[in-house]
Amino acid sequence: MSEPIKIFVPRxxxxxxxxADKVAxxxxxxxxxxxxxxQLVRNGxxxxxxxxxxxxxxxxxxxxxxxPVKARDVAGLFDAGFHExxxxxxxxxxxxxxxxxxxxxxxxxxxxxxxxxxxxxDYIAHDGYRGLKRALGMxxxxxxxxxxESGLRGRGGAAxxxxxxxxxxxxxxxxxxYIVCNADEGxxxxxxxxxxxxxxxxxxxxxxxxxxLAVGATRGYIYLRSEYPHAEAVLLETxxxxxxxxxxxxxxxxxxxxxxxxLRRGAGAYICGEETALLxxxxxKRGTVRPKPPLPAIEGLFGKPTVIxxxxxxxxxxxxxxxxxxxxxxxxxxxxxxxxxIQLTGNIARGGLIEKxxxxxxxxxxxxxxxxxxxGRPIRAVQVGGPLGAYxxxxxxxxxxxxxxxxxxxxxxxxxxxxxFDDTVDMADMARYAMEFCAVESCGKCTPCRIGSTRGExxxxxxxxxxxxxxxxxxxxxxxxxxxxxxxxxxxxxxxxTPYPVMSAINHFPEDFGVSQDSAEAR
Amino acid sequence: xxxxPQRFAPEQCxxxxxxxxxxxRGQPGALxxxxxxxxxxxGAVPPELLPLIAEDLCLSRAEVHGxxxxxxxxxxxxxxxxxxxxxxxxxxxxxxxxxxTAELESKLGxxxxxxxxxxxxxxxxxxxxxxxxxxxxxxxxxxxxxxxDAEEVLALLAEQGAQA
Numbered sequence: 001m002s003e004p005i006k007i008f009v010p011r012x013x014x015x016x017x018x019x020a021d022k023v024a025x026x027x028x029x030x031x032x033x034x035x036x037x038x039q040l041v042r043n044g045x046x047x048x049x050x051x052x053x054x055x056x057x058x059x060x061x062x063x064x065x066x067x068p069v070k071a072r073d074v075a076g077l078f079d080a081g082f083h084e085x086x087x088x089x090x091x092x093x094x095x096x097x098x099x100x101x102x103x104x105x106x107x108x109x110x111x112x113x114x115x116x117x118x119x120x121x122d123y124i125a126h127d128g129y130r131g132l133k134r135a136l137g138m139x140x141x142x143x144x145x146x147x148x149e150s151g152l153r154g155r156g157g158a159a160x161x162x163x164x165x166x167x168x169x170x171x172x173x174x175x176x177x178y179i180v181c182n183a184d185e186g187x188x189x190x191x192x193x194x195x196x197x198x199x200x201x202x203x204x205x206x207x208x209x210x211x212x213l214a215v216g217a218t219r220g221y222i223y224l225r226s227e228y229p230h231a232e233a234v235l236l237e238t239x240x241x242x243x244x245x246x247x248x249x250x251x252x253x254x255x256x257x258x259x260x261x262x263l264r265r266g267a268g269a270y271i272c273g274e275e276t277a278l279l280x281x282x283x284x285k286r287g288t289v290r291p292k293p294p295l296p297a298i299e300g301l302f303g304k305p306t307v308i309x310x311x312x313x314x315x316x317x318x319x320x321x322x323x324x325x326x327x328x329x330x331x332x333x334x335x336x337x338x339x340x341x342i343q344l345t346g347n348i349a350r351g352g353l354i355e356k357x358x359x360x361x362x363x364x365x366x367x368x369x370x371x372x373x374x375x376g377r378p379i380r381a382v383q384v385g386g387p388l389g390a391y392x393x394x395x396x397x398x399x400x401x402x403x404x405x406x407x408x409x410x411x412x413x414x415x416x417x418x419x420x421f422d423d424t425v426d427m428a429d430m431a432r433y434a435m436e437f438c439a440v441e442s443c444g445k446c447t448p449c450r451i452g453s454t455r456g457e458x459x460x461x462x463x464x465x466x467x468x469x470x471x472x473x474x475x476x477x478x479x480x481x482x483x484x485x486x487x488x489x490x491x492x493x494x495x496x497x498t499p500y501p502v503m504s505a506i507n508h509f510p511e512d513f514g515v516s517q518d519s520a521e522a523r
Numbered sequence: 524x525x526x527x528p529q530r531f532a533p534e535q536c537x538x539x540x541x542x543x544x545x546x547x548r549g550q551p552g553a554l555x556x557x558x559x560x561x562x563x564x565x566g567a568v569p570p571e572l573l574p575l576i577a578e579d580l581c582l583s584r585a586e587v588h589g590x591x592x593x594x595x596x597x598x599x600x601x602x603x604x605x606x607x608x609x610x611x612x613x614x615x616x617x618x619x620x621x622x623x624t625a626e627l628e629s630k631l632g633x634x635x636x637x638x639x640x641x642x643x644x645x646x647x648x649x650x651x652x653x654x655x656x657x658x659x660x661x662x663x664x665x666x667x668x669x670x671x672d673a674e675e676v677l678a679l680l681a682e683q684g685a686q687a
Contacts, residue, residue: 013653014654016666018657018670049656049657050656052657185653186651188613188614188615188650188651190651191653191654194653226559227649227651227653228653264552264556265555265556266555267555267558267559267594267597268596269593281555282555283551284553284555284580285552285554286589286590286593287593302552344656345656346614346617346655346658347618348656351655351657352656387613419614422617440650
């Protein structure tokens with residue numbers, strides 16, 4: 001008797017949001033009705049979101065892709081022989097040969113979309129836990145040196161070198177140290193953390209375990225935003241499985257070293273993505289920002305030395321330990337080394353996840369990968385780096401994705417999220433929204449952020465009401481002065497960076513504020 | 524996801540709280556997990572439970588109130604039987620969520636941020652569901668739906684309401 005045919009239907013939240021469960025049920029039912037034996041695998045998403053639900057069929061030549069598949073398409077797919085990889089209007093040939101995917105450089109996302117996220121066996125069969133096994137034979141100093149060598153910088157937004165952070169914690173004497181994973185991915189336009197947690201969770205667990213070995217921490221916490229229920233379910237299940245198999249616990253793989261991992265659910269506060277507010281929240285307090293110093297590396301969670309890294313940073317560690325820091329460093333440009341998982345979102349024809357070495361330009365991403373706007377109208381502005389990131393006009397689309405190149409423009413790469421807007425966008429309204437968001441989410445600890453954001457929203461509302469009457473230099477000047485105060489005097493990035501979207505909107509799109517382009521250039 | 528029951532008797536609230544507190548005894552920084560567990564079971568964190576929680580954790584009632592009121596998730600009264608969360612963040616704005624919000628407010632007869640008096644529906648804003656490449660997105664009773672329009676949201680509400 002022949003082997004059952006392997007059919008893959010993603011269980012990633014985006015695929016589910018477009019009906020993947022119904023498709024999976026329809027495939028099982030249709031196969032049974034036709035007497036075709038299939039093995040259904042619920043894999044992660046390849047990140048080609050405009051094709052989700054993307055169904056794949058294993059063939060001798062490789063996995064063949066069909067999408068976007070709706071439940072009502074399933075009977076027709078079987079009629080056409082898709083279970084044998086045959087042609088169909090929804091077919092895209094071999095998945096790995098789809099241009100969008102083929103031209104990527106997937107290191108951190110190497111397994112995402114390929115494996116069954118819950119299966120530890122599948123993870124190991126695809127090179128999982130090789131990094132940890134190598135790390136177990138190394139000294140903590142050697143592990144930290146490998147991460148330093150890789151050039152990895154924090155992928156959460158601040159881009160601080162990960163190796164230096166780890167070295168500081170390693171150098172501290174304490175009876176308890178902690179590894180904290182910042183999984184409070186609250187930026188609009190970002191989902192790469194979510195994808196790692198839902199689609200390849202063991203890579204995060206492995207990365208945190210290696211971090212624990214590197215700095216001498218025996219306890220780890222994943223602080224996960226409450227808006228991600230699918231990720232929570234997957235992490236709880238995989239932490240339990242990793243513990244049962246001896247990859248977590250008192251004696252990691254018989255090494256005599258302990259590492260325990262606990263998941264904590266956030267409670268809907270954007271500010272808890274700021275590292276010190278996050279630590280306060282795990283401690284059971286209001287998520288207000290702590291002044292620095294002391295650095296969390298020295299006095300972090302419960303006052304103890306703490307490595308706090310973003311999901312992508314920690315998930316990049318296993319491949320660095322497996323293949324070496326030099327291998328990872330070879331990707332990228334300048335001081336931005338390795339790869340960045342870029343999230344292409346908003347008004348874009350082919351939105352999704354693109355992992356590339358640093359240095360690709362926005363224009364390549366928007367048009368070659370993204371295929372332009374989904375509305376078919378001209379792209380007018382893109383916001384990069386979340387709600388605190390600058391709005392870039394078309395004249396800046398040739399900027400390479402590189403921390404320093406973006407900083408030179410007064411912009412940030414942040415967590416690699418790109419939100420695309422067509423020419424119907426009202427940039428004064430987007431600037432007002434940035435202030436409104438800051439006012440809603442401010443922790444209230446410092447005055448520039450707490451009061452400044454409310455005053456900023458008020459001013460922008462006045463500007464929007466009065467802009468048809470012509471320029472309002474007084475209000476614009478006041479707004480600039482307010483932004484200057486928030487930028488220079490806020491305690492953390494929420495107040496300190498809200499001026500980025502606001503000022504970039506005014507500088508690049510003055511006409512939306514009632515200021516003519518000519519007078520803006522004359523300034 | 525099961526729809527949330529509306530009201531509990533005070534003695535039941537207290538019993539649930541005591542169970543939750545016992546389950547978290549000794550856990551460092553247990554307050555958020557405790558509040559989540561209570562809200563998962565009661566649909567809310569009723570204010571009258573705060574003294575009990577404070578006493579168990581050796582905190583002042585003011586400290587517990589400060590935490591409960593800080594986080595957007597915690598609520599003093601249970602939400603409607605159906606909860607519709609509509610993302611308001613930038614990616615969804617780029618795909619017209621403002622117009623969609625206005626259309627839904629009108630068709631549902633319910634302003635964003637409010638619950639129907641009969642307790643049938645809560646309509647809430649949310650800032651990013653991580654589904655930004657398939658905007659606009661809603662979460663209905665804990666389930667995510669991408670690339671929605673008003674007709675689809677209404678159909679989903681009707682379908683889910685019929686199941687309840």
